[in-house]
Amino acid sequence: MTITGEMLIGASAHRGGQGGFRAVDPATGEALDPVFSGGGAAEVERACALAWAAFDAFRETGLEQRAAFLETVAQNILDIGDGLIVRAMAETGLPRARLEGERGRTVGQLRLFAQVVREGSWLEARIDPAMPARTPLPRADIRQRHIPLGPVAVFGASNFPLAFSVAGGDTASAFAAGCPVVVKGHGAHPGTSELVGRAIRAAVASCGLPEGVFSLLFGTGNEIGTALVADPRIKAVGFTGSRRGGLALMEVASRRPEPIPVYAEMSSINPVFLMPTALASRAEALGKGFVASLTMGAGQFCTNPGILLGIEGPDLDRFVAAAVEALGASSASTMLTPGIHAAFDAGVARLAGSGAVTTLARGMACSGPNQAQAAFFTTTADAFLADTELQEEVFGAASLLIRCGDVAAMKAVAETLEGQLTATVQMDAEDKAAVAALIPTLERKAGRILANGWPTGVEVCHAMVHGGPFPATSDARSTSVGTLAIRRFLRPVCYQDIPAELLPEAVRDGNPLGLWRRIDGTLGQD
Ligand SMILES: NC(=O)C1=CN([C@@H]2O[C@H](COP(=O)(O)OP(=O)(O)OC[C@H]3O[C@@H](n4cnc5c(N)ncnc54)[C@H](OP(=O)(O)O)[C@@H]3O)[C@@H](O)[C@H]2O)C=CC1
């Protein structure tokens, strides 16, 4: 498949009037062909008009047709072949194995949402039959199903060029809900984005769907993203990126005459609690495991273990010694973009320059452009509690160990943390009581609590929560990974005394879709 540098607006490919830009191979600094054109207000207008025109037809597609569409997108992405991986490697500096794995996750995610669509419980059909003889007042016939919100704006993430980008979790869940999608592709990997965009567009055509179900826009600067979120036909936003970017888009969304929900996944430092018995029994293994999680993908995961908490003493010292050794032997890795690399270096310099922080180790020296050396720091619980800046995420392989006096001090630090995507406890059986005391705090702080694992690597499944209180996300009631992500793009509609022939199939008598429905409060397939 050829990469042309055009935007994909419905069925047409389009060169925008804004300045052109090229992707950069972060490993070499070389600009890659072709030149991509950036769009502006005119392209947003066209894509949103098409998305709106497609909405009513797309949202009433049969469950089977919509599921088949998701499966066709998945197959089309696979059919691009190795060219997709090669282009993504050049645009991101990420290694082949990681990108092949990410492609598998992306395709698997689309197929999982196809199963969800077919199964239909996301419609949450409910029927409270009329009770004409009820006294003192009769009850009307009241039925409910969920419908999609409308066209969704999706911002591709820099750090997952496939799984959180053009056909990533936000797009898959919005399509599953029945929402047309307008993607603002990330400028760091436009070629990868175009290839995947063309795969989606081909699926739209071959599945007989209206062209406005999908568009892909590019643009440097904030103009196009702002215009997209402000467009009255956009009804929700999916975003993964910086706290500043997420907050800016939330502001745009809330100032609209009709404010809309923004589901932004932004900033998380993912605390790891090293409980005393676990440290005593396996400090060295924990030190190595921590460094493997920290340095994976140059640390460019929002689930990266950015702080650790442990109790002062010889066991913690053994952990530190093992981590220092492993981190010192870790090679410098290419980061995704010069901007992300510069932000990492600035964040590391900020920590290294803090009077309250000691540098424990740095990774191996850099040997090419945009490479980052992993960094491991330590401070005390008191210093951490006194300086809120120490909580700021450093995106990349940098982590801060907080030395605590006892388990109570660990809990005190946990209480001051901002919202998190994850919280991890490393525990043995003897730590159970202390962990039980910590869990209520962790539940209030994080979307996912893990024991004896590492937070990087999110399973795409039904029970996953990749979310959490602000600033991990803008809406703690949601997840951006896993099948529950579909809920973000749905809303309930109630039908009261609507004639049978006008009711949607999901709530008709006789259950023509064979759904699980709640009838007068009881779940069943009647
Ligand atoms: N926690 C996480 O999951 C992640 C955090 N990050 C953090 O983000 C930093 C920058 O990386 P990046 O991935 O580019 O994230 P950004 O938040 O800077 O950008 C993400 C997307 O949002 C758009 N955008 C950002 N700000 C605005 C705005 N004010 N108005 C309109 N659109 C906007 C960008 O468009 P444009 O490029 O045109 O500005 C881009 O398409 C990293 O250094 C890191 O700190 C990055 C990835 C994941």
Ligand SMILES: O=C(O)CCC(=O)C(=O)O
């Ligand atoms: O750890 C993962 O698999 C997902 C991380 C993520 O969502 C992110 O870095 O944006």
